[in-house]
Every structure is written in structure tokens, then in C-alpha cells.
Amino acid sequence: MKARAFSYARPTTVVEALQTFAASGDDASYIAGGQSLVPALALRLQAPQVLIDIAHIPELRGIALQDGWLRIGALTRHCETLSDPLIARHAPLFHDAAPYVAHPAIRNKGTLGGSIALADPASEFPAMALAMGVELEIANLSGSRRVPADEYFIDLFQTAIEPGELLTAIHVPVVQPSHRWAFDELARRRGDYAIVGSGILADMRDELVAQIRLVLFGVGNTPVRAKRAEDALRGRQLDQSAIVAAQAALSDDLAPPDDEHTPAAMRIHLARVLLGRLLGRIAEVA
Amino acid sequence: MSDALTSLDRPNSYIGRSVPRPNAKRLLAGRGRYITDIVLPRMLHVAFVRSPHAHARIVGIDAEDARKMPGVRLIATGADLAKVCKPWVGTLDHFKGMKSTPQLPLPLDKVVYAGQAVVAVVADTRALAEDAAEAVLVEYEELPAVIDIDAARTPGTPVISPELGDNICFHGKIDTGDIDTIFAGAAHVVEEEFHFGRHTAVTMEPRAIVADFDPNEMRLTAHHATQTPYQFQDIYARHFGIPEANVRVVAPDIGGSFGMKLHVYHEDMATVGLSMLLGRPVKYVADRIESFVTDIHARDHRVRARMALDSEGTIIAMDVDDVTAVGPFSAYPRTSVVEGNQVFRLIGTPYRFQNYRADLQVVFQNKVQMSQYRAVGHPIAFAVTERLVDMAAARTGLDPVEIRSRNLIPDDAYPCAAPTGYKFESLSHHACLARLRELMDYDRLRAEQAELRRRNIYRGIGIASFVEISNPGPAFYGVGGARISSQDGAVITITPSGDVRCAISVTELGQGTETIVGQIVGEHLGVDRERIKVITGDTENTPHGGAVWACRGAGIGGETALRAARKLKENVISLAGSILQEQPDRLDVRAGWIVDAASGRQRIELAEIARIAYFRSDTLPPGTQAQLTVAQHFAPQGFPFAFTNGIQASHVEVDVETGFVKILKHWVVEDCGRVINPLLVDEQMRGGVVQGLGAAFFEECVYDDNGQLTNGSLADYLVPMAGEMPDIEIAHVETPTLDTELGAKGCGEAGTAASPAAALNAVNDAIAPFAASIAQLPMTPSRILKALGRI
Amino acid sequence: MSNSININVTVNGEAVSRNVAPRETLADFLRGSLELTGTHMGCEMGVCGACLVLLDGRVVHSCLMFAAQASGSEVETIEGLTERAAIADIQEAFHQRNALQCGFCTPGMLMTAHALLSQPGVPTRDEIRDALSGNYCRCTGYESIVDAIETVARNRAAPAGSKNVVAEVGA
Ligand SMILES: Cc1cc2nc3c(=O)[nH]c(=O)nc-3n(C[C@H](O)[C@H](O)[C@H](O)COP(=O)(O)OP(=O)(O)OC[C@H]3O[C@@H](n4cnc5c(N)ncnc54)[C@H](O)[C@@H]3O)c2cc1C
Ligand code: FES
Ligand code: FES
Numbered sequence A: 001m002k003a004r005a006f007s008y009a010r011p012t013t014v015v016e017a018l019q020t021f022a023a024s025g026d027d028a029s030y031i032a033g034g035q036s037l038v039p040a041l042a043l044r045l046q047a048p049q050v051l052i053d054i055a056h057i058p059e060l061r062g063i064a065l066q067d068g069w070l071r072i073g074a075l076t077r078h079c080e081t082l083s084d085p086l087i088a089r090h091a092p093l094f095h096d097a098a099p100y101v102a103h104p105a106i107r108n109k110g111t112l113g114g115s116i117a118l119a120d121p122a123s124e125f126p127a128m129a130l131a132m133g134v135e136l137e138i139a140n141l142s143g144s145r146r147v148p149a150d151e152y153f154i155d156l157f158q159t160a161i162e163p164g165e166l167l168t169a170i171h172v173p174v175v176q177p178s179h180r181w182a183f184d185e186l187a188r189r190r191g192d193y194a195i196v197g198s199g200i201l202a203d204m205r206d207e208l209v210a211q212i213r214l215v216l217f218g219v220g221n222t223p224v225r226a227k228r229a230e231d232a233l234r235g236r237q238l239d240q241s242a243i244v245a246a247q248a249a250l251s252d253d254l255a256p257p258d259d260e261h262t263p264a265a266m267r268i269h270l271a272r273v274l275l276g277r278l279l280g281r282i283a284e285v286a
Numbered sequence B: 001m002s003d004a005l006t007s008l009d010r011p012n013s014y015i016g017r018s019v020p021r022p023n024a025k026r027l028l029a030g031r032g033r034y035i036t037d038i039v040l041p042r043m044l045h046v047a048f049v050r051s052p053h054a055h056a057r058i059v060g061i062d063a064e065d066a067r068k069m070p071g072v073r074l075i076a077t078g079a080d081l082a083k084v085c086k087p088w089v090g091t092l093d094h095f096k097g098m099k100s101t102p103q104l105p106l107p108l109d110k111v112v113y114a115g116q117a118v119v120a121v122v123a124d125t126r127a128l129a130e131d132a133a134e135a136v137l138v139e140y141e142e143l144p145a146v147i148d149i150d151a152a153r154t155p156g157t158p159v160i161s162p163e164l165g166d167n168i169c170f171h172g173k174i175d176t177g178d179i180d181t182i183f184a185g186a187a188h189v190v191e192e193e194f195h196f197g198r199h200t201a202v203t204m205e206p207r208a209i210v211a212d213f214d215p216n217e218m219r220l221t222a223h224h225a226t227q228t229p230y231q232f233q234d235i236y237a238r239h240f241g242i243p244e245a246n247v248r249v250v251a252p253d254i255g256g257s258f259g260m261k262l263h264v265y266h267e268d269m270a271t272v273g274l275s276m277l278l279g280r281p282v283k284y285v286a287d288r289i290e291s292f293v294t295d296i297h298a299r300d301h302r303v304r305a306r307m308a309l310d311s312e313g314t315i316i317a318m319d320v321d322d323v324t325a326v327g328p329f330s331a332y333p334r335t336s337v338v339e340g341n342q343v344f345r346l347i348g349t350p351y352r353f354q355n356y357r358a359d360l361q362v363v364f365q366n367k368v369q370m371s372q373y374r375a376v377g378h379p380i381a382f383a384v385t386e387r388l389v390d391m392a393a394a395r396t397g398l399d400p401v402e403i404r405s406r407n408l409i410p411d412d413a414y415p416c417a418a419p420t421g422y423k424f425e426s427l428s429h430h431a432c433l434a435r436l437r438e439l440m441d442y443d444r445l446r447a448e449q450a451e452l453r454r455r456n457i458y459r460g461i462g463i464a465s466f467v468e469i470s471n472p473g474p475a476f477y478g479v480g481g482a483r484i485s486s487q488d489g490a491v492i493t494i495t496p497s498g499d500v501r502c503a504i505s506v507t508e509l510g511q512g513t514e515t516i517v518g519q520i521v522g523e524h525l526g527v528d529r530e531r532i533k534v535i536t537g538d539t540e541n542t543p544h545g546g547a548v549w550a551c552r553g554a555g556i557g558g559e560t561a562l563r564a565a566r567k568l569k570e571n572v573i574s575l576a577g578s579i580l581q582e583q584p585d586r587l588d589v590r591a592g593w594i595v596d597a598a599s600g601r602q603r604i605e606l607a608e609i610a611r612i613a614y615f616r617s618d619t620l621p622p623g624t625q626a627q628l629t630v631a632q633h634f635a636p637q638g639f640p641f642a643f644t645n646g647i648q649a650s651h652v653e654v655d656v657e658t659g660f661v662k663i664l665k666h667w668v669v670e671d672c673g674r675v676i677n678p679l680l681v682d683e684q685m686r687g688g689v690v691q692g693l694g695a696a697f698f699e700e701c702v703y704d705d706n707g708q709l710t711n712g713s714l715a716d717y718l719v720p721m722a723g724e725m726p727d728i729e730i731a732h733v734e735t736p737t738l739d740t741e742l743g744a745k746g747c748g749e750a751g752t753a754a755s756p757a758a759a760l761n762a763v764n765d766a767i768a769p770f771a772a773s774i775a776q777l778p779m780t781p782s783r784i785l786k787a788l789g790r791i
Numbered sequence C: 001m002s003n004s005i006n007i008n009v010t011v012n013g014e015a016v017s018r019n020v021a022p023r024e025t026l027a028d029f030l031r032g033s034l035e036l037t038g039t040h041m042g043c044e045m046g047v048c049g050a051c052l053v054l055l056d057g058r059v060v061h062s063c064l065m066f067a068a069q070a071s072g073s074e075v076e077t078i079e080g081l082t083e084r085a086a087i088a089d090i091q092e093a094f095h096q097r098n099a100l101q102c103g104f105c106t107p108g109m110l111m112t113a114h115a116l117l118s119q120p121g122v123p124t125r126d127e128i129r130d131a132l133s134g135n136y137c138r139c140t141g142y143e144s145i146v147d148a149i150e151t152v153a154r155n156r157a158a159p160a161g162s163k164n165v166v167a168e169v170g171a
Helices: A014-023 A037-042 A078-083 A085-090 A092-100 A112-118 A124-131 A227-233 A240-253 A264-285 B024-028 B078-082 B126-135 B149-153 B179-185 B229-240 B266-278 B288-294 B338-346 B378-396 B400-407 B429-439 B442-454 B513-525 B553-580 B606-615 B678-697 B750-770 B781-787 C026-033 C078-083 C088-097 C106-117 C125-134 C143-157
Strands: A007-009 A028-031 A050-053 A063-066 A069-073 A135-140 A143-148 A153-155 A166-173 A179-186 A196-205 A208-217 B044-050 B056-062 B072-076 B117-123 B137-142 B168-175 B188-196 B208-214 B219-224 B247-250 B282-285 B301-309 B315-325 B355-363 B458-468 B488-494 B500-504 B532-535 B587-590 B593-596 B602-605 B629-634 B644-654 B661-671 B728-732 C005-011 C014-020 C052-055 C058-061 C074-076
Touching (some): A028 A037, A063 A085, A069 A085, A078 A112, A085 A092, A112 A124, A124 A208, A179 A264, A196 A264, A208 A240, A227 A240, A264 B781, B044 B266, B056 B117, B078 B266, B168 B338, B179 B301, B179 B315, B179 B355, B188 B378, B208 B266, B219 B266, B229 B247, B266 B282, B301 B378, B315 B378, B338 B355, B338 B378, B429 B442, B429 B458, B429 B644, B488 B513, B488 B606, B500 B513, B513 B532, B553 B593, B553 B602, B553 B606, B553 B629, B644 B750, B678 B750, C026 C052, C058 C106, C078 C106
Parallel strands (some): A007 A050, A028 A050, B044 B282, B315 B355, B500 B532
Antiparallel strands (some): A196 A208, B168 B355, B208 B219, B458 B644, B488 B629, B587 B593, B593 B602, C052 C074
């Protein structure tokens, strides 16, 4: 289990990183925390010619409020996502999900940007990015753009990031006083990727669901917004019948993978159970 | 522990005491020396090209490009290694009719499981060897793979080894007679079909070997992560044609074994052969991915069983059909039949009934070999037995404790024998049951369970009795023709400064062998433990012996040490008698002093005796020859095995909506005879229980229809981790074996033997209100949800 | 492709300058080039925790980074922590409680214990088990490890002079 040979570059600016990538003839990988990439290299599932270490680029760091958005630098490590007070206050689903992401040592190294760039469909942070409706700041040699989460996740491990581009920051619309949220997941062991997980962000006005973003992960090729379930809830009180309607709608929203270990029927069943529990929690505090 | 003054307060009274392990300090400081750490001058590294197919003919191997790659020293195929290594066959004579095919380090023309090593690439570093291995092209012609246990036995199915005629490795039967009649007349019959998933040992340190062959002296030194160095000394000598005395096997610190590291692996044999071909040290360390596809697996069984009871709830008979699929050939030298043999002989053994019929079929299939792993056969035998007992309890309306107390062999009924042939010297099932009931506060838990059910919280309590095979005599392997020793040997020396060295054939795997040997020698020689150095794990420095397997370290190795210490003490006292001009029977050795046996008055220090013996023999009376080194061998006689027994209980909570189980608590009451070191015994128990809970809830090697292992990495194969495991409470009942003076039996496998059974009963108890039941391990959420009819 | 690059790392307080192949992991570098074999490898993919080391004061997997990435950083291994007696009480508690058998997981366990116990407060048993969620041990069943860590946490929190004696055993 030893990686194939590669050469190593350590740029200190975004532009330098992008240029290094371009110069490699596209046969390069960025490495941030390396917590997903290094195992893939060790297993020789990936074998770039050049490894571009982006961990020393100051532009990719920092957490700051800007015009109603929280800008979180791509290099923010999971442990910071867990401990940072601004994230806890303004991007609470990242904060709530963080303890469920892997184990303490992995959280010391893995980055939010790396997790969202990789977009593992079983990962917590990409799903919470979708639930909170974040915008992803992506840079290439001609400039930088912001892509809404709803347009970002394309397919399995495929996002709006084009080869050679860098995810530089995550912009989170800060939560409002009328917002309620909940996160939970079902994983076999602590720190494992979940069989099914969910994050919900609801805008509750006069005890009614004004807006809701209901996201499930572990149930498809990307994190999934359960739009029919959202429809079943919008404008309604979060009572038992609304919750049951949302649970029922899930089978139209999800087409989970079917494998020996976890049959599709089980994922849908668990998604329903989880959804019911989370909506129940939101109803309690609403 | 702050004991009151007891017999333990005599000097050097170590037996029965919780002393920590002296050799653990080194490991805590990061100064362990594992095979993976060993670097020898001019050492090379091997990587293997492995088969992507479960069953295929090797059509051609093209290593042209690979040979030219940087750092490559040798690329060897099956034919190359066949020149230096004689084939082996994993059969034992006492399994009548068993068959298997000859094996070579690398195959000549066929691969029989996915991941099988086909070509060896030796290079300067492991990374370079892997680079070159990628460049070796092997052409295969795929053959139909035999995966399913029923398909393997169906006429017309492809035969994996046509020279054997069919895919049956072994067929065994036990029948005490009239079983059909007994079942027909029984008041109650319960039956179930059980499925047990393959799982594997997942030792923290993977398999590793550094083979160092010196052609000048025809000498092989194998630094080998194994629990049985002498067995490998014998195997390397015979299969590579090296004089036995020229083969040295060194097993320093071993990062876990659990039975997995005592089998012959093709890669290990290849590594020895490569070292011979190259005349240089060659290192092989399995990476975790290789471990999953090549370490032995265990426990792949389907058991159909039924139990007959009379109207009083007395068990009167069992009828069992066990099919197990062991891979494409039988493991060497211990075979792949022992597990099945133990399953069908251990079923029912805690209970009194004497009518038994069982059929065992061991079949070949295209998956990696299965063989012995911790608690061989026991977890299956007791899961089957204990689940049926609980089903019988439900059927007869008896409480699970009550039905057991009606049926367990009475504590005063020994010696006695099971219908399967096993003989029991003295067990304590009822004492253990009583102790367990009080330890776990059974009645309170039952009341709490009823109360919680009203609030839709579903907890379950599961109980499982067991026996465990320990201290095996030659009936285990020796009679079958295997060169596996059931005796152990020790050499003890008083050094010139009065310290003690004990070189012994049992080995240290972290279970504490060196510690208990030190305790026993200290107590029986009369020397402080701190002055005793125990040497293990090196065939050059210790006498030949069985080492550790089947829970024999304490019982047999410990008895060897005891007898050696006594013999040496006699020599010391007789020498002291000559020096002091005193009757030897008036002297004793305590805390490193020769003392008056009656008064305890110190007469002369042991160190002084040693000084005189080694340096001033001129001052000894004429004719006195000091013998401060003794050798002792000990092989168990009397009962073929020293059975231990015990009982376990598991308390779980099932989330009936998700199928997830929270393990709340686990209890063990265990009788391993004389407890030499409670601290070590309890930790053996806990570790064993957790391995069993892994099997009960998490661990399974899942194959697809093509014979590919689909979860062969530590990220996908779920081992039990700290967060999901419970605290485990342990109590002891002590019934020493009278076959030895020490009285110790084994304890290393008891935890694993019955924790899956207890867990299985607990989960079934929890879901009983839904008229649901489960009979498959591991009990994953999807299986529990299916049992509950939720998916 | 450059075959080797120069890295500068401080390892156990000592400045180290070496040429390494970029593909060499920090674990292989520590074990191979620096002979610090107390760092173990059980999976090479971040799952077993045997390879944990401190990188700039934080516990990380040395199998999940390349030595090149560590250039400019401070690394501390079990050998370093042992030599500066930073975890002597944890090691002693593990020893007394027999919280290790084969010892292969132990350096990683000690790293996790060190990180956990460096935080203020006395963790609950559940928090200890949670902190250990990335540390595999096949031998012990974990309870003794949890016990040992709990004992140290209590001792460290107790005012000087009132320390519990760890499972006082032995003659
Ligand atoms: C044992 C284990 C358990 C884990 N469990 C979980 C879990 O439960 N949940 C979970 O979510 N994750 C889990 N992870 C993964 C972990 O969270 C990773 O840290 C994370 O997914 C990737 O972050 P990274 O910074 O390490 O990315 P890297 O590994 O460095 O990179 C991942 C990929 O993203 C690319 N990339 C990284 N940063 C950028 C960027 N800024 N712009 C463009 N591309 C970029 C890389 O090129 C690479 O392809 C686990 C990992 C391990 C080893
Ligand atoms: S070797 Fe690094 S976590 Fe297993
Ligand atoms: S002590 Fe052996 S793996 Fe933990």
C-alpha cells in the first residue's frame, strides 16, 4: 500500500497553485488535509504526477462575517468548524454536524473545503452546505465565481469545480431568528460515515413552515434535497400529519443505492425514521 | 487491591495475585520490537501480484518490463519457488476420509481464490516492489467460481480440484441412536436455521516475516510474527530441506495473533524461498488490504438444529446439521476441519441430555482458506445451543434461568461425558449460574425490562452457558500425524549472581505468559519476581514445545515452569545442605535466601550459593557437583483436554425503528481453575468478549457472487470500537484441574466462546414482543429490521 | 518528476533535515529514516489510530500525510513524549491497569489519551470512549484503557496531595 511516485509542490498563493496545476498538464491533485486523498493515493486509486499542497495558502484561511454572509475559508479544519464561535452562531448545521465527522485526529487535519470539494455523498459537510443554501467560491486563472449549493452538486464525486479550479471559500447565509434547524445521522459506529443522515433548516413564521430546506445524505450520488417532502411541509404546521406526509413523500425524493450491506429499502426506511425524528425536534422548539 | 493479610502475604506468594506485566513498560514507551520494525543489513522487500479472479487458469506471465524497473532484484513464479520448497497437504489422519490438495508457495497453473498471490516481486523497497508488481502482466482464463455452500455440493457443480473428485473436504457423523423416535415422542420440539458470517482476526499488527537465509552455513533465521515458533521451525526445516538445528525462528513482540498467526501462509513460505533464492534477507509485511484477502477467515457455517424436550422442560435430545465452507483447500498444518469438528462436538455440552445426532459437512469453495481463530467452533456451538434453550424456555413457559438450572449438568455429577465424546473432569455450571444471577441482579433487570416496554423501550437480556477446551493433549493434533507438540519445555538457571533465567517454550503475545511464568517460578523457587528473567519466542534459546494455542499457555506452560522450579529448588537446597552441613529437609528457599524451614531464619543468600557453585567449587565437599540449571518437559496426561466452563449475560436495547442495537452491559462468570493472575485473566476475558460482540453485531467478510470480498478494508469491515462496546463485569468460580499440580486451565477463549450466544439471546429477547426472531450473525440493523418486518 | 526533496522538520525537539521521496508518508519516514519505530502502522488509511503522532501539538495520523507536508512543522512521537515525561502518569496508569496486551495499538492510544487529558475538566467514560473512536484495539476490549484514562483524569484534576492511587497492586 504505497503511493505511486509523484512530485510535490507547495504554492503560497491561489494564483501560484492554479498555475502549478496548469503547468502539470492537468495531471495534478490539490491536497488540503489529505484525509481523503492520501488513502486514495496509498491504494493507487489515484496517481497524479504532481501533488500540489494548498495548506500553506493564507488566502484560503479565515472565518469572517461579510454583509449577512459568513465566509469560511476552504482550509478551515473540522476541529475549527467544531470550535469556532462564529460558525456555531451563524452556520449552526456545520457546527452540529462536526462531531459526527470522523474521529478527533482526522478532524485535526481534514478541511471543510476538502470535504465539500470531494463531495462524498455520505459526508456531513457537503449535505449541510446544501441544507444551509451556501454559496461556493471557486477560483480559476481567469477569476473567481460563486456557485449556489443547489447548482454545485452534479453527480457522484462531481461538482461545479472544473479540473484545476480551487474551492477558496464557503459563504453561508447567516441564520435568522426565525430559523430552526436540526441534524442527526445513523452510523454503525461513532465517526463512521452514516448509512443515512439529514440536516434541516426551516424558517418558521407564526408556527407555520414558511420555508424549509430538507437534505439527506448517504442516499444517492450526491446529497439530496427532498423537495417533495419540503412541498408537503411548506405552509403547514409541523404536526404529526404534516410529518407523516413528508415521510411518505420521501420515496419520490430518493433513489438510494441498493447493495448487499444496505438494501435501498432500508435506506428509505431509515431516512423516514430520521426525518420524523428531526422534524419532531424542530416542532418541539418551534 | 488492599487485601487483608492472607496466605498471599508470604514472601514470593505470587500465584493468585494481580501483578502487572513487567514487559509491558517497554511497550508503553514505544520500545516494542515487532517484526515490522526489524531491519537487517541488505534486506529486500517483497510485494505480490495477486489474482483478480476467484477461480482461473494461469495462461501466461509476462514480467519482462517489470524486471527492468528500478530496484527490482528478483521476480519469481510458482515454478521458481517449487524448486526450493516441497508441497504441503493440510490433512490429519484422525479425520477419516478428509482430503485436500498439495500446496506450493505460489501456484503453478491455477488460482483458486481472489487475492491469491501469483508472482513475487522482490525489490529494494516495498514501494519499488509494488511499482514493479503493477507492471507484471498475468493472463488468466476465468473458470466458474464455486461460492455458495449448497451449490458447492450439488452434483454437476464445477469441482475446484478435479483430482479430489468433488468439493467435499470432510464428512463427519455422530449418532447415539433412535433420534427420530425420540423427537417423534417429545412433548416439545424447537428448531431453527442459523447463519454465521465469515469473519477474520484483524490483528492490529498484520502478518509479517523477515526470512534470512545464509547459504554459507545452510542456515535460516526467520523473524516471524507467530505464536508457534517451533511448529514453523519444523515446517521450514522439512519443506525447505534445511537441517532442523539450522533453522531458527524468532518471534519477538507480536501485535496480536488469536490463532490467525499459527497457520502456514503461502506468502510466508514464498518469502523464505525468496531468501534462499537470493541469499539475502527478505521482508514481507502484509498490508491491511492483503490481510483481509489472505489471512485465514473463520466461522462460515449454516447450522440447522432442533432440540427435543419432555413436558417438564427437560432437554432430551438434539439433532444437528452443520455445513461449513472452508475455502479451496484445507489449511496446514492444523487443517480446516477442526472448527467444524468442534462445532458439532461442543453443541449441547453444558447440558445433561445424552441423545445426540449430528452431521458435519466441510466443503470447498473459491474463497480464502478458513481455519482456527480464537475460540474455534465454540461461538457457533453455543449460539446454536443457547438460542434453542431460550426458544425452549419460551415454548415451555419457563424463565431462561429456570430452564438452565433444570438442564445444566449438576455440579456433583463429575466426571462425566458428553454424548459427543468429550470428557469432563469437573465443571461448575450451577455455581456459575447462581453467581451470574446475583452479579447482574437478574430479577431487577427483568422488572425494569417490563416497565420500559410499557414506554416502548425494548431491552433484552440474554444468557449463555458454555464450556471451553483448554490444555489439549496429543489427542488434538499429534494423533492425527501433525508435528505439533502438546508438551512444553523449560530450562531454568540460577545465574552466578543469584538471579534466575527461565527459558520456556510458551510464547508471549501480550496475554502475559512471561508474567505468569515469572509468578510461578518466583513462588515455587522462592525468589523475588524482579530477579527472574523469562525468555520466550526463540527456538535457539528455548526448548521445543507447543507454545500457545487452544488455551494451553497457563495450564501446560505454567505446569512446566512449576515443575522446573521445584526441581531447581531441590538442587539448590541439596547444595545448600552440603555447604551449610545441614539436613536438606530442614531448609527452604524464601525471597532469595536459604532459610530454616521451620523458623524462617535466614542462613545464606542464594547469590552466595551461586557464587560458590560457579567460582569456588573447590570449597564444596568432594563429589558435590552443583546443578544450578535444570530442564523440564511436561505433557498433559489424564483427561485429553481440561475443559473450563462459565456463563455470560448480555443486556441490550434495540431501537425497533432503526434496527440499531445499543449494548448496555455484559457479564461473565468463569471457571478457569486456579487463577494465577486475576488482572490478566479478566483482561483476557474482556478482550475475548469484545471479539465475540464484534462477531455478533459487526464483523462479516461479505463476498459477491463472483467470489470477490466486497468489504476488505478496515474502513469497510467493521471491527468493534470503544464507543460501541460495553463495560464488562467479571466474576470467578475456581475449580482447579487435578491433572496438574498448578490446577490452572485456559481462559483466553472463554470470552469469545459465548458472548455471541448471549448477544443473540438478548436481541431476540428484546424483539420478542413483536413475535420477531433472528438467527443470523452478525445482527446488523438491516437483518434486525427484516426480522421485525419493517423492511 | 523530482525523485527526492529536502525537508526540515523538528522531531522530538531535534531539528532534522533529510532528503525524502515525496511519496514517503510521515509514518514511513519516522519509522524508516529516523528509526522511531514506536509509531506503528495497522492500516495505512487513517482507520486504526496506531500511527498517531503530534503535529504542531495536534494529534494526527502519520499514515495520512507525506513527510514532505510536514516540512517546517514540529512532530512529536511516543519516544519524544516518553523522554520528556509528558505522559508518565498515563503510562503508569496503563501499566497498573493492564490497559494493553500486545501493545501494538498502545502508542496511538497514549496519543489520544494525551490529547484528551490535555483539555480541561474530567471527561466522562462516554467522552473517553468517544475520544477513542478512531483507535482500534483487538486485544483489550477497551474497558481497561477507559479505566486508565479515567484514573489519570481524576488524578490530574484532584488537588495535589489527594491523588488516588491507581489500582494499587502487586507485592
Ligand atoms: C477514517 C476516516 C474516516 C472519515 N470519516 C468521515 C466522516 O464520517 N464524514 C466525512 O464527511 N468525512 C470523513 N472522512 C473524510 C475527512 O472528513 C476528510 O478530511 C474530508 O472529506 C476531506 O478533506 P481534506 O481536507 O482532508 O481533503 P483532501 O483529502 O486533501 O482532498 C480531498 C479531495 O478534494 C480536493 N480538494 C481539497 N481541497 C480542495 C480545494 N480547496 N479546492 C479544490 N479541490 C480541493 C483534493 O484534490 C482531493 O481530490 C474520513 C476520513 C478518514 C480517513
Ligand atoms: S496506520 Fe494510520 S490509522 Fe492505521
Ligand atoms: S493491545 Fe493489542 S491491539 Fe491493543
